[in-house]
Amino acid sequence: MITLKNPEQIKLMKEAGRITGEALVLAGEAVREGVTTKHLDDIIRHHIEKSGATPSFLGYGGFPGSACISINEEVIHGIPSPDRVLHEGDIVKIDVGAHYRGFHGDSANTFPVGAITEDRQKLIDCAKDGFAAGIAQIKEGGRIGDIGHAVQELCEGRGFSVIRKYVGHGVGRDLHESPDVPNYGTPGRGPRLTVGMTIAVEPMVSAGSWDVKELSNGWTVVTKDRSMTSHYEHTVALTEDGVVILTKVYGSA
Ligand code: MG
Ligand code: MG
Numbered sequence: 415m416i417t418l419k420n421p422e423q424i425k426l427m428k429e430a431g432r433i434t435g436e437a438l439v440l441a442g443e444a445v446r447e448g449v450t451t452k453h454l455d456d457i458i459r460h461h462i463e464k465s466g467a468t469p470s471f472l473g474y475g476g477f478p479g480s481a482c483i484s485i486n487e488e489v490i491h492g493i494p495s496p497d498r499v500l501h502e503g504d505i506v507k508i509d510v511g512a513h514y515r516g517f518h519g520d521s522a523n524t525f526p527v528g529a530i531t532e533d534r535q536k537l538i539d540c541a542k543d544g545f546a547a548g549i550a551q552i553k554e555g556g557r558i559g560d561i562g563h564a565v566q567e568l569c570e571g572r573g574f575s576v577i578r579k580y581v582g583h584g585v586g587r588d589l590h591e592s593p594d595v596p597n598y599g600t601p602g603r604g605p606r607l608t609v610g611m612t613i614a615v616e617p618m619v620s621a622g623s624w625d626v627k628e629l630s631n632g633w634t635v636v637t638k639d640r641s642m643t644s645h646y647e648h649t650v651a652l653t654e655d656g657v658v659i660l661t662k663v664y665g666s667a
Contacts, residue, residue, distance in 0.1 A: 416584060416592045418610030424651045424658070427517045427586065427612055430467065431649050431660030434512040434519030437461040439665040441481065441510070445525040447502045451483040454508060455494030462512045470511025470518045470589050477633065482509040482522075487640040489577055489618055489626055491633045502528035505538060507645040511589055518589045520614045521661035522647035534642055537574065537621050541646035542667070544569045544576070544597070544617035549650055552615075552657045556607040562599025565617050569597075577618035577643070579626050580635065585614045585649050609652055612660070616647030 419427065437458045444457055459480035462469050469480035477493075484492030484507040485500070492498075492507070500506060509522035524538045544565040551560040561582075569576050582595030593605040597617045622641025629636060637643055649660045 416605060416611065417586055418608060419586055419612050419651070420610065421653070423517070423586070424612065424653060426515050427519065427649070427651065428660050430512055430514040430517045431519035431521070432663055433462055433465040433467045433514055434510050434521050434649070435661040435663035435666055436465070437512060438508060438510045438521050438523060439663060441508050442523060442525050442667065445500065445506055445527055447500055447528050449500050450496050451485070451492065451494040451498040451500070452496040454483055455479050455481050458510055465512070465514070467512040467514035470513045470520065474589065483507070484634065486642055487636045489635045489637060489643045490580060490645060491635050493631060493633050500527045503530050505530060505534050505642065505644065507643070509645065509647065516587055518585050519661050520585050520589065520647060520649050522616060522645045523667055524644040524646065533621065536572070537619060537642055537644045540569050540572050540574050541617045541619045541644040544619065545615055545646045545648065548615045548617065549657055549659070552607055552650065552652055554607060554609055554652065557602055558593055558595055558604030558607065559599035560601050561615060562596040563601045566598040569617065569619050575620045575622070575624040577620060577624050577626060580618060582614045582616045582647070584612065586612050607652055609654055612649060612651045614647055614649050616645065619644045
């Protein structure tokens, strides 16, 4: 069931979104060669808790970190570790959620570690541009399939592929709510977009095949062909005044 939010609830979600966005910006600013993914996770946890919120991912299904931090061919659900060190040329995906006064925010971005190849920069840009193309489709009376189609068309048009197995989602009192928001689809298909909907739109893009598998740690998802991947996500609301990006803050890329 899709849970619509009233303006008061969307206001609260904007607070959760702000804390989420701030934590992501702070972690992104700390990305550099030699830093561990655990260090980034500590920055995120500290900011979220200092803000009076709790990290949405910590303990979710038993997840051990406050954020999912995934490097290069890792797509999502990377586990922060003191043993994972960032190297020049890596691309690192940081996915953050904060729970505040009953609601969640969910946001992710991909950061370059030092100087990266042009191909990797194009991959990063593609996830962000795919997001923009997707949310441009969000309007009263539209369909979920309009979003996915726009994301897919943009990414495949640039020679990349979109991950199929993992998708965007409704977000609110629960971190993952209905509906699913795939990064592929057919225009005019899927649930109808309605004022009060709050969804996480999150293109996950591969430089090679979209086929993925989970590593034996039970969490980390990688591309089967070990292609590089990028991820960009914001929690957005469809309001009477149009689309509002709830997790965007000053400094958001
Ligand atoms: Mg996320
Ligand atoms: Mg999400």
